[in-house]
Amino acid sequence: xxxxxxxxxxxxxxxxxxxxxxxxxxxxxxxxxxxxxxxxxxxxxxxxxxxxxxxxxxxxxxxxxxxxxxxxxxxxxxxxxxxxxxxxxxxxxxxxxxxxxxxxxxxxxxxxxxxxxxxxxxxxxxxxxxxxxxxxxxxxxxxxxxxxxxxxxxxxxxxxxxxxxxxxxxxxxxxxxxxxxxxxxxxxxxxxxxxxxxxxxxxxxxxxxxxxxxxxxxxxxxxxxxxxxxxxxxxxxxxxxxxxxxxxxxxxxxxxxxxxxxxxxxxxxxxxxxxxxxxxxxxxxxxxxxxxx
Amino acid sequence: xxxxxxxxxxxxxxxxxxxxxxxxxxxxxxxxxxxxxxxxxxxxxxxxxxxxxxxxxxxxxxxxxxxxxxxxxxxxxxxxxxxxxxxxxxxxxxxxxxxxxxxxxxxxxxxxxxxxxxxxxxxxxxxxxxxxxxxxxxxxxxxxxxxxxxxxxxxxxxxxxxxxxxxxxxxxxxxxxxxxxxxxxxxxxxxxxxxxxxxxxxxxxxxxxxxxxxxxxxxxxxxxxxxxxxxxxxxxxxxxxxxxxxxxxxxxxxxxxxx
Numbered sequence: 313x314x315x316x317x318x319x320x321x322x323x324x325x326x327x328x329x330x331x332x333x334x335x336x337x338x339x340x341x342x343x344x345x346x347x348x349x350x351x352x353x354x355x356x357x358x359x360x361x362x363x364x365x366x367x368x369x370x371x372x373x374x375x376x377x378x379x380x381x382x383x384x385x386x387x388x389x390x391x392x393x394x395x396x397x398x399x400x401x402x403x404x405x406x407x408x409x410x411x412x413x414x415x416x417x418x419x420x421x422x423x424x425x426x427x428x429x430x431x432x433x434x435x436x437x438x439x440x441x442x443x444x445x446x447x448x449x450x451x452x453x454x455x456x457x458x459x460x461x462x463x464x465x466x467x468x469x470x471x472x473x474x475x476x477x478x479x480x481x482x483x484x485x486x487x488x489x490x491x492x493x494x495x496x497x498x499x500x501x502x503x504x505x506x507x508x509x510x511x512x513x514x515x516x517x518x519x520x521x522x523x524x525x526x527x528x529x530x531x532x533x534x535x536x537x538x539x540x541x542x543x544x545x546x547x548x549x550x551x552x553x554x555x556x557x558x559x560x561x562x563x564x565x566x567x568x569x570x571x572x573x574x575x576x577x578x579x580x581x582x583x584x585x586x587x588x589x590x591x592x593x594x595x596x597x598x599x600x601x602x603x604x605x
Numbered sequence: 606x607x608x609x610x611x612x613x614x615x616x617x618x619x620x621x622x623x624x625x626x627x628x629x630x631x632x633x634x635x636x637x638x639x640x641x642x643x644x645x646x647x648x649x650x651x652x653x654x655x656x657x658x659x660x661x662x663x664x665x666x667x668x669x670x671x672x673x674x675x676x677x678x679x680x681x682x683x684x685x686x687x688x689x690x691x692x693x694x695x696x697x698x699x700x701x702x703x704x705x706x707x708x709x710x711x712x713x714x715x716x717x718x719x720x721x722x723x724x725x726x727x728x729x730x731x732x733x734x735x736x737x738x739x740x741x742x743x744x745x746x747x748x749x750x751x752x753x754x755x756x757x758x759x760x761x762x763x764x765x766x767x768x769x770x771x772x773x774x775x776x777x778x779x780x781x782x783x784x785x786x787x788x789x790x791x792x793x794x795x796x797x798x799x800x801x802x803x804x805x806x807x808x809x810x811x812x813x814x815x816x817x818x819x820x821x822x823x824x825x826x827x828x829x830x831x832x833x834x835x836x837x838x839x840x841x842x843x844x845x846x847x848x849x850x851x852x853x854x855x856x857x858x859x860x861x862x863x864x
Binding site for chain 2: 498500506522
């Protein structure tokens, strides 16, 4: 243990802004480098006539600026632009993912609290929870959609359930680890105060688990978007990004940029979810900066 | 509680662990109210185990332990003691104030009462101005003072301390020794203090309980008749050295390797 007092440098608003600007600049530089590598590979590939691992041409590697400009062109002659459609698809898929994220997060959290309090449940239930994640989501998704469909549940809600299926696991596992993370001394201290199980949960286990919970939520945020996109496929939902991907896949050889543009929108949606969790983490854990990843 | 009732009363206590290890055997000890008792002995003599049994955190195998006239288990449920460990065991996500107030929250004190008590304690352990700091912003010595304030927060009659200054450097330790005596005097509590430092035990205590190892038992008790209040000068008195020697000889007779 350090025998000297360490004064934390006071963070000023100016320093925060400077750091934020630096980060944004780094992201832009990163994107620029990626763009450069993509175009360089295509340029070299075309010159050398590369056929391995794939033939480099207009179809396999469209120019990135063409992907982006595809967004600004109308989908049908005289109709709205592709971006207009993408926006609505993203809102639709985002809604499915958000419900799935909240549902899965709540289930995962509740499950972790339950498991943290019973060794028997941990022994008995954990294997099945792990097995649930080894089953391919593509095999589970149609069953969920069909099964819930027979109960009259709307297809988009079934998609949320699929997103929740991918979301609950990391939350349950990490939260459980966090709830069990307090060291024996911290627990003994609580025992010396004759603290109730509830007190130990609220004053010790839950606060100690928060950094773990947030790292799980960051994984789950993107997983829920993926779950929603994949879930739309067996549900034959046409209103979201998953449906759009299936569609554009069929016309890939004639209009590859539309699929790529949709991929970019999917990535942007996942990033938006991730960023939301990151901001929430900053707000909740700001008092313990060493815990913020 | 009447005045003659011991703060801690241990009768015929022994403790064996499942693996067949006998940690403690034949322990009899009465601690009078307002006493400062040190338990000293080689590592493995079960002094920390004894402290935990007094705290009702471990059950003895045989014998009885009473705190304020109640079984140790009952005394724990009644919040009759505060405990300080070798590590400060502060909760990282809580400020100094909130760490001190933790037991008070568990005791359902209201906010105003907690705040008033925390102010008193910050003054007692001389940490005014640090109330909004987090544990990782404090030195080891300051962390331990927070831990002592927390243990005293609900004004328990008994304070159990398990090598609280063992991880600190010598100078910090000597300063905190003096502070602890001041706190002991101000709070009017009884202290049972586990240490492996002979001078520390003699300097602080009214009685030093010397233990021997394997199995842990009481090798002897040294009455410390140094005048109160103890000061920095106490460590320079001839009587201090005589008592240190006495404890050292008891430890050696009990089979401890004393250097």
